[in-house]
Every structure is written in C-alpha cells, then in structure tokens.
Amino acid sequence: MKRGIPLLIVFFTGMIWLTQYFIPHYPFNKVMNLLSDWMKIIAAFAMVLGILNLLRVNFIKISRKHYNWQYSIILIIALLITIGFGCIQGITENVDTTILVYNSKSNEVISSSIFVAPAIIEGLKNFKPISSEDVEKDGKKETIQKGMMDITTKNGKVVKYTDSNPVKRIIVKDDNSVIETVIVKTGTVGHWIYKNLIEHLSSTMFSLLAFFIASAAFRAFRAKSFEAMLLLGSAFIVMLGKVPIGDVFGKIEIHEKIIISFPSIQVWLMNYVNTAGQRAILLGAAIGIIAISIKIIIGLERTYFGGE
Amino acid sequence: MSSKRLKITILCILVMVFIFGSMNVWAAAEVNQDRRGPLAWLKNFVKATFNTSEPWIDWSKSNLFVAFFVIAFIIIYYIFIAQSGKDIYIRKIAGLAAIDDAVGRATEMGRPILYISGIMDMEDIQTLAGIGILGHVAQKAAEYETPIIVPCSRSMVMSTSQEVVKEAFIRVGRPDAYDRDSVKYITDDQFGFAAGVDGIMVRERPAATFYLGTFYAESLILAETGHHVGAIQIAGTAMPSQLPFFITACDYTLIGEELFAASAYISRDPQMIGGLIGQDMVKMLCFVIILIGSFCATTISVIYKQVPSKLVLNAYPVELSYGSSKMVSVTVNESGKTFEKNLPLKLKFSIPEKYNKVINLLDSFGKKIEPVEIKKDFAFYNVAIDVGKKKSFKEILFKVQESKVKEAAEFDINFQIENMDKKDYSVALKTKIEGGKSRKYSYLKSFINFFDIKK
Incomplete structure (x- = not known):
C-alpha cells in the first residue's frame, strides 16, 4: 500500500500528461494547466518547509556556536527582513510614493519622506511640466501635472526625474492655501x-x-596525451579565430574562392565538429529521458522513492 | 472498517471531489454555461466532452506519436526479454563504478561526502535521475558511517532527498545515524546556491563530491572549488554546455544518457538493464536513420544540383530611408505550397562609385564590407547570407558618413542574388541620402527576405 498508491498516482499522472499532448480536446486540454497549478501549490508548501529547514539549521548553528556561527545571525536577519518587506509591500518596481505635501502659500511643509523637504521645494522651482489636467474631486479643483525635475537627496546625490519617469504634482487651491502634493515612482x-x-x-x-x-x-590544456594535444590545438585555433588578430595572419589561398584562415577553421570547428558532438550528446540524452520516463510511468524506476 | 482504510477512503473522496470540482469549472467555461448545481455540471461536462467542433486528435503530432510508440515498444520489448532471464552484458561506466571508491575514500579520510542533485526542481528528469543515485550513495555512506551533506536548491528536492536519504539509512539498519539536517535547503537563487555550497565545501572539506543533475553556469564554480579542497569528484549532466567544465574539473563525468542509465547500472535489476539495452537499441536505430538520411540528402543534392529549378524574384523594391527598416517580404512557392526556404545565398550588389567613398557598408556582424571590384563607375560588393528557416531575413547595414555628403542624392542599389543553381537574379532598391546633416553617422537598414520559387 505504501508504494502502491504513489505508483498508481505516477502512472495515471504520466498517462494523462502524455495523452493531453496528442489529444487537444476537453477535458484533456485542461489537465496540463490543472497539474501545473497543483505543482505550484505543492511547491509553495514545500517552500515553507525549505525556509523552516533553513531556520532550524542556522538556529542550531548559533545555539551550538559552530564555526562561523555569526554568519547564521546575518542570514536569519536578512531572511526575515526580506520576507517581512516582501509580504507587506510586495516586490513591484513602480509604486507611487508621496514625498512631499506642502502648502506653498504659507510655505509650510505638512509631511515629507525619503528626500529632504527643502531640496524638493528647491527642485519644484525648476519643475518642467510635460502634461497638465484639471479635475474636480470632492468639490475641489485639482491640477494634476506630470513633469521633469531634479531632487537632491540627503547625501548630496541628484536624482533626475525625466519624461520616462516623471514626477506627479497635484495642486489643490482654495482661498487660504495652495496644497501641493509631490508623488514619485519608487521601488x-x-x-x-x-x-x-x-x-x-x-x-x-x-x-x-x-x-x-x-x-x-590551465589544467585541461596541458599537452600530456594525444587527446589533450588535440584539445589544445583546437582551442588555440578557436581562440585565434575569434579575435581580430587571427584575421591578419595565417591566411592560405588555395583557390580564388577558397581561403583558409583561422576564422574559417574556427567556424568549421564550431559549426561542424562541435555541433556534431553536442547533437550526439543531446540525442543520447533525449532517448535516455524518454526511456527513464517510460520506466517511471510503468513503475519500473522507483529509486526516487528511496528504494533501490 | 479499520482506521487506516477509513483514512484512505476519506482521502480518495476528497481527491475525487477536488478533481470533479475543477472539471466542473472547466466544463462550465468550455461551454459558457452556468456552473451551479450537480445536474448543470453533468450537462456541461457531457456537452463539453462531446463537443465535436474541437478535434479529438492533433494529427500534426502524428509523427511524434509514431516515434514515441516505436521507442516505447523497443524499450518495453527489451524489458520483457531481460525478464525472461537472458544474460545481458552492459558496458562498464567508469563514473558509476567509482562511486564506491569515492565513498570509501571519504571514510578513510574521515571527511564527509557532498551530494548535489542539480539546481532544478522535481519536474526536471535529470533531478530525478540524480536523486535516484543519491539513494545508493546515501546507503553506502550509512554502511561506512560516513557523514553525507546534501545541499538543495529547491525545497521540493529537499523534501524528496530527505526521504531518500532516510530510507537509505533505514535499509542498512541504521535509522539512528540519519541526521535530518544533513539534507538542507540553501536557496533557489542560482549563484546564491553556488556561494552557499562553496562555503560548505571550504568549511567541511568533503573528501568526495557528487554533482548529478541539471547544472548551468555554476557548474564550474562548484567543480573548481571541489577540486581546490582536494575532493574526488564525480559529475553527471545532460547539459552539453556544462559537460566540458565537468570533464575538466572532475575525476569522472557521466555524459548525457549515462546519467539516466545510472539507476539500472547500480541496481543490476534485470528489468532495468533490459530498459537500458532497449535505450541503446533506439540509439542505434537513430544512428542508422541519420546515416540513411545523410546519404539520401547528399546523393540527391549531387544528382540534382539545383534544389529549386527556377528562382523567381518576387521582391518589392524597397526605398531605404533613414532610421527605418523595411522588409522585402517574399514567400516560397513550390508545388503550389507556400513555405519558407532555407537556402544559402550569395548576394551581390553594386552602388555608384562616387558614393562608395561616403558609404560604409556593414554586414550583419557590423564588419565593414569592401568592394570586390570597381568598374564602369560602379562598386561591386559580395555578401554571403544564409537565410534561416525561421529567421528568413538578414540585415545589411549601410553606414553613411553624412558629413561627407553635401547634397541629397538618390540612387539605386542593385542587388544580385546568386542561388545554388548559379543563376543571378537582380532587383534594384532605390536609396536616398540626405546630405548636409550635422549628425556624424546615419544608418540605412535593409532586411532582405526573398524569394518566390516556382518549379
């Protein structure tokens, strides 16, 4: 029973997967997507196991003060930070981040983040709008501008916001104030x-x-045997054929149209000798894959269960 | 009913409910119907299953089906032959024969064994083959009481490897010696994994390292570090690009199908060995087919020197202009069928001699093309182009040094195509140069995609 059920699952899954390749009709055409989804779900659960294993191994290393145990602390901290921020914010590249809310009439900074507020206010003086539109929101008139500007950060670095990554500037005016909100795209x-x-x-x-x-x-090209010499010779030709100097000397003109040179020999070696060898390996591997797949489907190959 | 049977029954019911639930959703989507209620599902399922508008069999894959059927038949036939008890010889695979020596060496030196079954997940067949060999290595390690370290790049591989190693320790009657943390997850990241394993190698200094599975650029990083710590190294992969690295840095390398033959070789099970013989027979069959195919192709090309008897150019004259790339689109029409043709071609073209000094012609590799001859006020160029089956165009780049062109000009570039039948065909492409520009260079691009071949 312990082996029987997994073997049956493997047989049916293998047969269904094989069948869906040749039969594009319902319900076989849906099977591949379903099984792929199942695999993703299993992989997600397995990932939890992997992380737990990682934490366990490193906690043991720290508690027993194994050699270089300090690195395990760094690993755990880095893991938790990455997971934490990934879960909270995601890992998207472009997120709208409000860097400044500013009342330009009273010259008062309401809130700011990431950059230094005076630097943003200074940068706004050179704001070059690309587009501008007026919208009405909650009975108030808003002007939304997109434009280019430079902002100097705390450490003096100048970040340029160009037309490919413009700054969004929202201006809301009323009798007492002019509220400007500056939004940039950040990761x-x-x-x-x-x-x-x-x-x-x-x-x-x-x-x-x-x-x-x-x-x-260095080790491979030591001409210790005939095969090693062949390897060395062909490597020498291929290297010379790939660099410009190989084209300068060593040309032998046999016929008006047949010129033997390092680049031509290199092309021949790569296109014929090397390709033939690679294809032979690929062909053997492909047949091996088919054979092992058949053996797995019919339950002959069981070593991945842990049995001999 | 015993509790074990009850559990299995509940599990089966849950799986069935899950499968039928999924099928219900598909069926509803397939026939665009409401999916509420079991009867509605049954109706949708029957309607979707017997929907005759969709073909049941993909006939375009019939050749693959025949090939698979033949290969499967040969392999299964030899498995049955082996089952009948016939004595079968299999050649020695040095890498697999050396596994016991490597484990023995690690035991003698009192250092651990490091085993990596590639960096891909369980769906990769090479990973499965690698995990198959792990069982044998772990068993030997358990027998000799040698520690084994199995860093994994994927958590599913880690879970499977843990089970395989545990089973191996139980098999030799030493479950107490199994250390659960010997199989550890490192990271999914390719180079992060390489860095982690390199660190383990330098710290633990294993006496034997095994790399059996799918590897990419990290193969040499791992194998060279293993070499530097003085480990005996056995590698095996079916990735042709990584094999040279393993052959260089490792003591033994299983090349391509040897990796898949490993479980049969190790187990010595007659059925498995039968499968191996079947695999070799299929390889032999492929070899014979390749030989016959090559002979036929060569003979035909010698007898019929020209593959297409007539080549008719159906190229639309294209105006080459600055910054634009236009395609001369042409189809191959042979025996009433339209398809793309893979033909090696030589392209000749000429331009007025006076423009030769101001135009640099570059080939698709960016290399300057020199004129082969200049006569009658024309410069003649030759370019060899190979029109691929899919990528049936080649790019020829015309680099124009505009500062030297004072006035705008318009001229024809005459292309001549020399085909395999040694006949020349020509087409004129009108070309413009806008003179007096401040830009240093400009490029004229031409994608050439020819032919209409009619027999």
Whole structure:
C-alpha cells in the first residue's frame, strides 16, 4: 500500500500528461494547466518547509556556536527582513510614493519622506511640466501635472526625474492655501534589496567564473596525451579565430574562392565538429529521458522513492 | 472498517471531489454555461466532452506519436526479454563504478561526502535521475558511517532527498545515524546556491563530491572549488554546455544518457538493464536513420544540383530611408505550397562609385564590407547570407558618413542574388541620402527576405 498508491498516482499522472499532448480536446486540454497549478501549490508548501529547514539549521548553528556561527545571525536577519518587506509591500518596481505635501502659500511643509523637504521645494522651482489636467474631486479643483525635475537627496546625490519617469504634482487651491502634493515612482524595499544587493552579489559570483575558467583551462590544456594535444590545438585555433588578430595572419589561398584562415577553421570547428558532438550528446540524452520516463510511468524506476 | 482504510477512503473522496470540482469549472467555461448545481455540471461536462467542433486528435503530432510508440515498444520489448532471464552484458561506466571508491575514500579520510542533485526542481528528469543515485550513495555512506551533506536548491528536492536519504539509512539498519539536517535547503537563487555550497565545501572539506543533475553556469564554480579542497569528484549532466567544465574539473563525468542509465547500472535489476539495452537499441536505430538520411540528402543534392529549378524574384523594391527598416517580404512557392526556404545565398550588389567613398557598408556582424571590384563607375560588393528557416531575413547595414555628403542624392542599389543553381537574379532598391546633416553617422537598414520559387 505504501508504494502502491504513489505508483498508481505516477502512472495515471504520466498517462494523462502524455495523452493531453496528442489529444487537444476537453477535458484533456485542461489537465496540463490543472497539474501545473497543483505543482505550484505543492511547491509553495514545500517552500515553507525549505525556509523552516533553513531556520532550524542556522538556529542550531548559533545555539551550538559552530564555526562561523555569526554568519547564521546575518542570514536569519536578512531572511526575515526580506520576507517581512516582501509580504507587506510586495516586490513591484513602480509604486507611487508621496514625498512631499506642502502648502506653498504659507510655505509650510505638512509631511515629507525619503528626500529632504527643502531640496524638493528647491527642485519644484525648476519643475518642467510635460502634461497638465484639471479635475474636480470632492468639490475641489485639482491640477494634476506630470513633469521633469531634479531632487537632491540627503547625501548630496541628484536624482533626475525625466519624461520616462516623471514626477506627479497635484495642486489643490482654495482661498487660504495652495496644497501641493509631490508623488514619485519608487521601488519597494523588496525590489530595492533585489536590485541593489542580490543582483550585485549574483554578478560577483558569476564573475568568479572567469578565474575558474582560467584555472580549469590551465589544467585541461596541458599537452600530456594525444587527446589533450588535440584539445589544445583546437582551442588555440578557436581562440585565434575569434579575435581580430587571427584575421591578419595565417591566411592560405588555395583557390580564388577558397581561403583558409583561422576564422574559417574556427567556424568549421564550431559549426561542424562541435555541433556534431553536442547533437550526439543531446540525442543520447533525449532517448535516455524518454526511456527513464517510460520506466517511471510503468513503475519500473522507483529509486526516487528511496528504494533501490 | 479499520482506521487506516477509513483514512484512505476519506482521502480518495476528497481527491475525487477536488478533481470533479475543477472539471466542473472547466466544463462550465468550455461551454459558457452556468456552473451551479450537480445536474448543470453533468450537462456541461457531457456537452463539453462531446463537443465535436474541437478535434479529438492533433494529427500534426502524428509523427511524434509514431516515434514515441516505436521507442516505447523497443524499450518495453527489451524489458520483457531481460525478464525472461537472458544474460545481458552492459558496458562498464567508469563514473558509476567509482562511486564506491569515492565513498570509501571519504571514510578513510574521515571527511564527509557532498551530494548535489542539480539546481532544478522535481519536474526536471535529470533531478530525478540524480536523486535516484543519491539513494545508493546515501546507503553506502550509512554502511561506512560516513557523514553525507546534501545541499538543495529547491525545497521540493529537499523534501524528496530527505526521504531518500532516510530510507537509505533505514535499509542498512541504521535509522539512528540519519541526521535530518544533513539534507538542507540553501536557496533557489542560482549563484546564491553556488556561494552557499562553496562555503560548505571550504568549511567541511568533503573528501568526495557528487554533482548529478541539471547544472548551468555554476557548474564550474562548484567543480573548481571541489577540486581546490582536494575532493574526488564525480559529475553527471545532460547539459552539453556544462559537460566540458565537468570533464575538466572532475575525476569522472557521466555524459548525457549515462546519467539516466545510472539507476539500472547500480541496481543490476534485470528489468532495468533490459530498459537500458532497449535505450541503446533506439540509439542505434537513430544512428542508422541519420546515416540513411545523410546519404539520401547528399546523393540527391549531387544528382540534382539545383534544389529549386527556377528562382523567381518576387521582391518589392524597397526605398531605404533613414532610421527605418523595411522588409522585402517574399514567400516560397513550390508545388503550389507556400513555405519558407532555407537556402544559402550569395548576394551581390553594386552602388555608384562616387558614393562608395561616403558609404560604409556593414554586414550583419557590423564588419565593414569592401568592394570586390570597381568598374564602369560602379562598386561591386559580395555578401554571403544564409537565410534561416525561421529567421528568413538578414540585415545589411549601410553606414553613411553624412558629413561627407553635401547634397541629397538618390540612387539605386542593385542587388544580385546568386542561388545554388548559379543563376543571378537582380532587383534594384532605390536609396536616398540626405546630405548636409550635422549628425556624424546615419544608418540605412535593409532586411532582405526573398524569394518566390516556382518549379
């Protein structure tokens, strides 16, 4: 029973998935979407398990003062901050944020955020409107302008709001006051974390690849055997064929129309020899995938259940 | 009724209700009907199921169905052959034979084993294959009492791996030795995962590392770090772009289908090995088909030197203007059918010689094209273009140094197309130059998409 039900589920799911590919009629055409939705739901629950596992592993590390346990504190704090802001604000890129509410008649700042209020007021003097419209809201006349302006932040950085990302300025006039509300598009904290931290950290890891390639290539290109020499030779030709200097020398004209050069050999190596090898691997892998899928569907392959 | 049966019955009822509930919603959507009430659902379901306006079978996929049927038949046939007890030989796969040695080495050195089953989720078949091998490695680790660390990039993979490792420890009678936290979730982020695993490698200094599953750019980052900590490394993936990295940095690499053959190879189960033989037979069949196909294609191209017997240009003369890109759209018409043709072509064109000095012609790679000859006040150029099946146009860029052009001018660019049948066809494209501009450069773009081939 313990294995029987999962195997039956696998068989039916596999068969339904296979059938829907060839039969586009109802109800098979809906099955793929349904199963995809189920998978997303399961993945969402599994994500909770993953986070709990992460917290558990790191809490144990902190409590037992394992080697470098301090990093676990940073990880947990970063995780909670990211989840917290993500749950509250989402991770959208453009959110309308009111940075200033200002009574320009009495020169009084009602509220401000992110930027320094005087800097915004100063920036408003050079406000260049792109569009302007008058609307009536709650019996009051509002002028909504969109325009370009520069705002200096606390640390002296000038943020430019151009026509692609304009500032929204709402002016409400009455006898006693002229209330100006300045709204800009900002990303959420979750978006900021992603854009300014995760992206750069990922790029840093990715850039390490250049050094790893150099060290791996150094080992691979040592001409210790005939195969290694072939590898070295073809690598040398491909590298020369890819750089401009390869086009300058080493040209052999066999015929008026046939000129052998490093770029031409490189193109030949990449388009024929390399492609043939890659396709052979892909073909083998594709057949392997079909075979393993059939074995999974018919219940022959059960190793992913933990059994031999 | 026992409580276990009751639980299973309740579970089955819930699943059925869920499935039928979903089908009810689809049925209603399919026939645009109200979905309230069980009778309404039944009516909608029957109406949607027997809706004859939609085709039941997608005949365009019939070739795939036949191919799948043949492959499945061969594999299942060999599984039955193996079941009958026939002695079957399978070649040695060095990477899989080395698994026991790697675990043994880790035991001798008193250092842990690190196992990564790729960075993709459970829907990826390579991940499944990787998890299959994890069971065997975990069992060996349990037998030798060697710690095993399994960092996971996906939480579903983590849950499955936990079960697989736990089962392996139970199988060898050492459930107490199973450490639940040895299988840990790191992050879904590709390079975050690479950084996390690199950190584990540097701290724990594993004696054996296994990378079996789907890998992308992080493959070399992981494998090189493993190499630097002095681990014996066994990798396996079906990603052709990552295989060179693994081959370079690891001691053993399972290439492509070897990864999928691993569970059969390890289990030595006759049925599984039968499937493996069937897989090899399918590969052989593909090899024969490729050979026959290549022979036929070569023979036909030699006998009939020209694939299209007649090439008629149906290109609309296009006015090339600043900043705009226009397409000369043409279809291929052969035997009454219209389709796109994949033809290697050579393009010749000429421009008045006096403009040759002020126009830089660039090919699609941005490289300057030099005239092959200048005669009778015309400069002649050659460009090789390969019209792809889908991307049936090529871009030719005309870089105009406007500062040198004082007056506006209009002239024809004469294109000549040399086809496989070595006949030349020509079309004139009218071109304008606006002189006296302050801009340094301007570009004339031309997308060339030809032909109307009629036999």
